[in-house]
Amino acid sequence: MPSLSPRLREAAVYIxxxxxxxxxxGIEKVARAANVSPSTVMRLLLKLGYKNYVEFRDELRQMVMTQLAPIDRLKAVASADTTLSETIGISFNRDISNIETTAGRNRETAWIEACSLCINASQIWVFGGRSSFAVASFLALILEQLTGKASLIAPFDESLPEIVNRIAPDHLGIVVGLPRYLRVTVDVANLVKARGAKLLAITDGPFSPLAKIADASLYAAYEGTGHHNSLVGAMALVNCLAAVLRLQQPEMVNSRLKDLEDIYAKLNLFKTYISHPCP
Structure with a gap:
């Protein structure tokens, strides 16, 4: 750090x-712990290209949380000096930020490419483990409703090898994985590629091990306020993918949904509820 003044260097070393x-x-606590003034910390961050302290802290927090085990993440969050109302506000604001960040990470070309892979595949296989299984399950349901050719691969299914053996070159595999990345998800992704099929990754960024082997990727922000990843960004991504797919293939989607509604009605699948005013 030869270009930094002695005071800026002290702040940088402490951080x-x-x-x-x-x-x-907060910036005051960092400054006090580093034995410098808050303005010194702010000058350091401006020199590093940050607009304000919050921007720097959010980026640092995301990097740190990615590397921590769940119990350590929970301890780190619990150590923050916040009230109940602040904690609730932080949680909702974090997920609002996750949605906004997810929207900004994916260009229009990425959505078009992802939809093209779904449309051109003769069969779609969707896989995700642990918390990502919730996203994978929702995605498989939506794609099956819209295309009629999507199946969910459960990570705990004993017939996983036999299912993978059915994957053909004209199929599409979709893997969902956020930090900390599961070995089995990466293994399934590699097997999909080895079978000659296309691979779409729903993950957090280009440095993800899934993105590195995928033919196309969609990126979701995942920063949570507890020991777990937030799935809000990934779920919003699934909703957007469905919307773009409907836009790209309106006739196919409308026909599929109409047929499904007829089947739902014949099965009397949903309970009709009519709200009556109070007497």
Whole structure:
């Protein structure tokens, strides 16, 4: 850090050596711990290209949380000095930020490419493990409703090898995986590619091990306020993919949904509820 003044260097050294703590501290606490003034910390961040302290802290927090085990993430969040109302506000604001970040990470060309893969495939296989299984399950349901050719691969299914053996070159595999990435998800992704099929990854960014082997990727922000990843960004991504697919193939989608509604009616699948005014 030869280009930094002695005071800026002190602040930088403290932050580098205490990244986990700094990710959950305000600028005044960081300055006090580093034995510098808040204005010194702010000058350092401006020199590094950040607009304000919150932008820096959010980026640092996301990096730190990615590397922590769940129990350590929970301890880190619990150590933050916040009230109940602040905690509730932070949680909702974080997910609003996740949706906005997810929208900004994916260009129109990425949506078009993902939809083209879904449309051109003769069969779609969707896989995700642990918390990502919820996203994979929702995605498989939506794609089956819209295209009639999607199936969910459950990570706990004993017939997983036999299912993978059915994957053909004209199929599409979709894998859902956020940090910390599951080995089985990466293994399934590699098997899909080995079978000659196309691969679409729903993950967090281009440095994900899934994105590196996929033919196309969609990126979802996942930063949570507890020990777990937030799935709000990934779920919003699924909703958007469905909307773009309907836009790209309106006749196919409308025909599929009409047929499904007829079947729902014949099965009397949904309970009709009419709200009556109070007497």
């Amino acid at each position: 580098i050596q205490n990244m986990q703590k700094c990710a959950f501290m």
